Amino acid sequence: MTSSFTDKNEYLKYFQARDYLGTYYTFDSCDVSENRLLTFTLEKLHQTFSSGNITGDILIDIGTGPTIYQLLSACECFREVIATDYMDRNRQELEIWLKKESGAFDWRPVVKFVCELEGDSEKWREKEETLRRKVTQVLPCDVTKKNPLDPLVLPQADCLLTFLCLEAASKDLDTYGQAVKNITSMVKPGGHLVLLVVLKETYYMVGQHKFSCLYLEKQHVEKAIEEAGCSVEHLELFPNLEKDTCALADYDAALYLVARKTDP
Numbered sequence: 427m428t429s430s431f432t433d434k435n436e437y438l439k440y441f442q443a444r445d446y447l448g449t450y451y452t453f454d455s456c457d458v459s460e461n462r463l464l465t466f467t468l469e470k471l472h473q474t475f476s477s478g479n480i481t482g483d484i485l486i487d488i489g490t491g492p493t494i495y496q497l498l499s500a501c502e503c504f505r506e507v508i509a510t511d512y513m514d515r516n517r518q519e520l521e522i523w524l525k526k527e528s529g530a531f532d533w534r535p536v537v538k539f540v541c542e543l544e545g546d547s548e549k550w551r552e553k554e555e556t557l558r559r560k561v562t563q564v565l566p567c568d569v570t571k572k573n574p575l576d577p578l579v580l581p582q583a584d585c586l587l588t589f590l591c592l593e594a595a596s597k598d599l600d601t602y603g604q605a606v607k608n609i610t611s612m613v614k615p616g617g618h619l620v621l622l623v624v625l626k627e628t629y630y631m632v633g634q635h636k637f638s639c640l641y642l643e644k645q646h647v648e649k650a651i652e653e654a655g656c657s658v659e660h661l662e663l664f665p666n667l668e669k670d671t672c673a674l675a676d677y678d679a680a681l682y683l684v685a686r687k688t689d690p
């Protein structure tokens with residue numbers, strides 16, 4: 427595959443949930459600290475959601491993929507969590523974990539890490555059950571549509587997460603800006619957006635396949651957020667120190683960002 431944009435058909439053909447999980451979320455020694463981006467992200471999510479400032483009825487995660495790590499801290503703060511993804515296979519993988527079916531991916535090292543941040547790693551079973559209970563729907567979604575959940579229309583969410591999705595789904599900066607607007611329309615005025623974005627990345631690997639990523643600089647993300655009627659409340663950068671030694675992805679840094687929707 428060339429470095430050109432990975433379109434939806436290629437995602438359907440080549441993005442294997444198990445390869446993705448195996449590459450980015452499997453830990454040889456059950457020690458999550460070997461994945462520095464993941465531990466950074468979990469720590470930031472813990473800080474954001476343990477503050478008690480972001481709570482409400484509905485949390486929507488856009489482009490959940492086959493992963494649950496991003497929901498572990500947040501699920502404590504909302505009555506209901508709605509997971510979404512473009513691909514059936516990812517949604518199925520998620521359902522397997524939610525329904526505790528055989529062969530479900532083992533998220534225990536990650537769940538225990540989050541419970542440790544919350545003060546008691548022994549509570550991992552409770553945490554898993556809380557998340558399973560709170561995820562009420564796993565829905566198809568396409569961020570390039572004006573209503574990403576089309577034809578469904580949901581009440582606006584109190585908070586929306588999107589981790590490592592929009593830069594994978596957007597072929598250029600205009601599409602990215604529009605995708606940010608599309609997902610922001612799903613949030614209540616005064617509600618929050620929490621994003622994890624990789625900067626200056628051109629590709630990431632899933633199994634043997636290379637997936638494109640829109641090359642984004644920090645100011646591109648800030649501009650898109652502001653043009654979607656949001657103001658940035660918190661922003662942190664995480665440098666990729668393994669850029670030259672790890673061929674899995676070529677991002678320069680990851681950006682963790684919390685914004686508030688100010689315009690209706």
Ligand SMILES: C[S@@+](CC[C@H](N)C(=O)[O-])C[C@H]1O[C@@H](n2cnc3c(N)ncnc32)[C@H](O)[C@@H]1O
Pocket residue numbers: 437441488489490491492493496511512513516567568569570588589590591592594595
């Ligand atoms: C790099 S994965 C991120 C998955 C997960 N959020 C994580 O943090 O690991 C990118 C995700 O974006 C999804 N995706 C790609 N194009 C999309 C689109 N147009 N609308 C919604 N999701 C899309 C893919 O199916 C995939 O699950």
